[in-house]
Amino acid sequence: MTHGIEISAGARDALSGWLDHLRALDGAAENTIEAYRKDVVAFLAFLSVHHGRSHGRAALADVSLRDMRAWMAHERAGGLSARSLARALSAVKGFYRWLSDRDGFDASTVLSTRAPKFKAKLPRPVSSEAAAEMIATAGTQAPDGWVGARDAAVLTLLYGCGLRISEALGLRGADHPLPEVLRITGKGGKERIVPVLPAARQAVSAYVTLCPYPVNAQTPLFYGVRGKALSPRPVQKAMERARLQLGLPATATPHAMRHSFATHLLDAGGDLRAIQELLGHASLSTTQAYTAVDTARLMEVYDRAHPRAR
Structure with missing residues (x-):
């Protein structure tokens, strides 16, 4: 419930059906299911408040691009990061893809909504203890x-x-x-x-x-x-x-485990060029990025290893 307006029983049933589908066929983890549920519930609650009435299952097919933009603006104004909003939009799209297949409506308005841009980050390495626990x-x-x-x-x-x-x-x-x-x-x-x-x-x-x-x-x-x-x-x-x-x-x-391999070798005194060979990177700059080595650390290795730096 949001501001006294409830999400309709039809919308809730549709959401439950989608989540059951994810559990049964996709084998999604329960924590992932719960994250998807919260994202879609927040979206459905926004629609109810935005239009001043709860949306039945049939009404979900009528969501407009203006509605999508208003929801995204509302979430960003509430402090949601671009990355988190992109994740929430992905959940909403997954729900609509499933619902449109079953109810036979065109979900292109929702599915074509562009996610906010954010700077993609390389996977961060985990600690050696965390890798072993994983x-x-x-x-x-x-x-x-x-x-x-x-x-x-x-x-x-x-x-x-x-x-x-x-x-x-x-x-x-x-x-x-x-x-x-x-x-x-x-x-x-x-x-x-x-x-x-x-x-x-x-x-x-x-x-x-x-x-x-x-x-x-x-x-x-x-x-x-x-x-x-x-x-x-x-x-x-x-x-x-x-x-x-x-x-x-x-x-x-999984890819962060490979990054951790490289980072932990470097931390133990491994040579960047040798790590480059172990990883199969074409260029040393790729190895530098993947192992989260900053310029100062790179210069330290250079000063220690290059004959003319001695």
Whole structure:
């Protein structure tokens, strides 16, 4: 309820139907479901106040571009950041996409509404303690033990070897047991050699032991629950659940584990050029950005390492 105007039962039923769909088919985490619910409820409440009446399910099809702009202006005036408003708009669009499919109306007005611009940030690295907790949590939260072992193995490869998620999921059964060094083909077909930590070899072996599907030279190394090659989304969802459980920020994504690998190597005295090779970056400037190295730190490495600086 907002200012005495309730959201209609029809609108609430529609919202419940969409959230049930997300739970059943998309496997969205409950915290994510709740965030979507709050965003859409706030939108529906605004429409009720804006028009001075509650909106039934049928009336939701009549939302205009002016309504969308008024809602966004209201949210920004209330202190909502551009990034948070973009997230809320994404939730509203998801709801309208689902509702328009079922009720047969044109939702292009809502779906074409542009999100506010904000500066995209590179994923921030997590601390070494948080990375270890993330891997451990992902390994224990899955309902099936082999799935938890799989998720932990993939995240260990991202953090322990600096692999991209596509590179980890591209490994084949023939790569097991993992050798001490892996030959990885990255972006642009560029090959690199990556050392494999004992912890990564152990995590993959633990997963293979529990995996109900065959792992051999003709198969993928990592499987999804239906016996097909694992896609990135289940790993992203596992990390999202672990992140929420541990209270880590939204920047703690699978790709941030790779960034953490680079940052922690640098913090331990690793050479930027060597880290560039391990990550498979084409230029040193990319490595500098990904490892959150500022100019002063870069000059410190230069002064220490360059023969003419001594």
